[in-house]
Amino acid sequence: MSAQQTDQQRQAEREEVLAKARRAKEVAPVIAALPTPAKDAVLLAAAAALTERAGEILEANARDLELGRQNSLAESVLDRLALDQDRIESIAGGLRQVAGLQDPVGEVLTGRTLPNGIQMKKVRVPLGVMGMVYEARPNVTVDAFGLALKSGNVALLRGSKTARCSNEKLVEVLQETLAAHDLPREAVQLLPCESHDSVQDLITARGLVDVVIPRGSARLIEAVVTGATVPTIETGTGNCHFYIDASADVEKAVAMLLNGKTRRVSVCNATETVLIDAALADEDKRAVVAALQDAGVEVHGDVEKHHAFGADVSPATEADFAEEYLSMDIASAVVDGVEGAIAHIAHYSSGHTEAIAAQDAHALRRFADAVDAAAVVLNASTAFTDGEQYGMGAEIGISTQKLHARGPMALPELTTTKWILEGTGQVR
């Protein structure tokens, strides 16, 4: 009896996901056709509504936090979940920023007149229905709505159960703003989050969903990308390397390395492995490891090889080099010059951001040419891979895949193109 109820609940959840996806597809043409000023007006009004209704939002958030504490969620999860007046203001500020960005829809990317007189152009158009699967942070709910709307897309949001009350309240505010502008509420919809199966329902809704973007842990992203039958964009896993060539200015290299590792340890552009050129002087090698340890970073490496130049490190296994620590830990390996670094990175890279410190032009050129990643950084910290730093404005995520978009994704990456051919009766 209980198992049957569960089946019924499961079926109901699945039907809710598909019904919402169908509604999203129905209203997509309305949102796709909106002129820029109409979209910007909604974004600004939504920002104002979020600020005005901060009290309600904080109340909903308090319920999530209370439940989270009862369920003994980790402090780090509770911190990502928690909203306060400042965070709400910052979320609203994000919408205002998106309102100020250039609308990508309608941009003509290329065009020509064919010998037969047909005039053709390739125009940016919205993707249509954009699904997001994400974890605790309620700000993603509003960010995804803002970027989707500005790029003419509708959003299907599958947030986590831990943030349910917060997400429901935020989406209520957004939907009421849409309705007040005579726009369909279904331009943003929250999907059920009772079970993991609702993720599966979303990522297999072929014909209804144009793209799903997962944002969160490596495990979540892998599950979405491998389980999906709709198109997905893999984002955010960053096992970023920083290679110090024998030709590097070691003092600068250490500053860049520390910046990449310790600026914020929980972000995908944080440095997770340092590669030290075997040809570097022993005292410089020692200085690199010591600087990390002095900054409170635990260095994991081959104990004997590090001992050989006078450094004491924690023992590392193969897994350490594949790990995205997201903590005050780093893996360290000694490699044979730039070719050794390139080979190590080819083996362990997640394709996010890979950096080199060197003064030798050949080493820099080889590294830039041979390393296969979204971003290759010469003589700067890995921390720069970020939509705002790149001058793109807000970002929806950082693609680590090769198709469609690679690196930080902003508004243009949430569009596709359409060829429009204008003839006068041509036949072939």
Place this chain on the structure above:
Amino acid sequence: MSAQQTDQQRQAEREEVLAKARRAKEVAPVIAALPTPAKDAVLLAAAAALTERAGEILEANARDLELGRQNSLAESVLDRLALDQDRIESIAGGLRQVAGLQDPVGEVLTGRTLPNGIQMKKVRVPLGVMGMVYEARPNVTVDAFGLALKSGNVALLRGSKTARCSNEKLVEVLQETLAAHDLPREAVQLLPCESHDSVQDLITARGLVDVVIPRGSARLIEAVVTGATVPTIETGTGNCHFYIDASADVEKAVAMLLNGKTRRVSVCNATETVLIDAALADEDKRAVVAALQDAGVEVHGDVEKHHAFGADVSPATEADFAEEYLSMDIASAVVDGVEGAIAHIAHYSSGHTEAIAAQDAHALRRFADAVDAAAVVLNASTAFTDGEQYGMGAEIGISTQKLHARGPMALPELTTTKWILEGTGQVR
């Protein structure tokens, strides 16, 4: 015992696919780094070798044809499989054409200097390892190799069992040409085709394969796209519509319609449904249907609705409107003006090419704006959606998906990008 042997064979096939994929990944950096003249030299030499060794190739092809006849393959399949001197010359000509196309690798797409002095550029780079899954035509073997090589990629080819001898001989010629140029033979490899499972092995080889492009029947494409865990590009299914608005020049409209339907019925840009504006005069409606029937096309539609304006058609079911006939058949529906056409297309379109014949500017604009497809054609035949017609040179396929590439795909669509940041020690 026999089942166990089958298991062992299966295991061996799987290991062969993965071993070849690993080799492909190993040699990918060599091919990615090749300068344009080196690639062009191989393409021209391969073209010459194919012509020179036409005798051997035809012999291998004869074995496939003989086996195909024994297995009672359809004449249409045997025709696609068959090679002759002319077809080999045309395949070689394709390689020469690709040698003449611009190399997309290394193109700088955008760039800027950040306020902190970091100079950044976004550069086109090869995707890496490109898998192709295709059916009988042996020319795809050579075409895929040529486009992959010119765009700096290596090719893993999973052709059909019916073309095995032909494909093996063609790949032998290509590999020997590579070896003669001191390049790794594994820049092109043929995968086992004993069972359908080898397709599954290829499309789930995460970390080894950067993209898989299926080319063939709608069923094959669907199986690859939904079964893959590696990125795929959906190509080629074309349920193309031709809408005749009441404002159309009916004589011209009929010529465009016939061209789209009858020029070549087996291609993806062929017209499969005609939509007739209810406001068109009955005699014009009759003329449209009669012209199709006079050309030998069987028209499928709502018998009563067509009878109402004096046309006799074969009865159509829902399935007819979803069908990509690829034959001398067409579905016909009467719709309420351009809005009716847009709604019909939104329901049944495969997102390939949708065309309108009209003289009314509003109808044309609405159709161009509202129809969601790779190509929207105003007053021309659907037959124009094709890489060569678009002035792109050779094409690897026509993408009907929205991510990465939409419409005809040529060399640039077989690349991804890499951000290269050059700093002088910047930290954040």
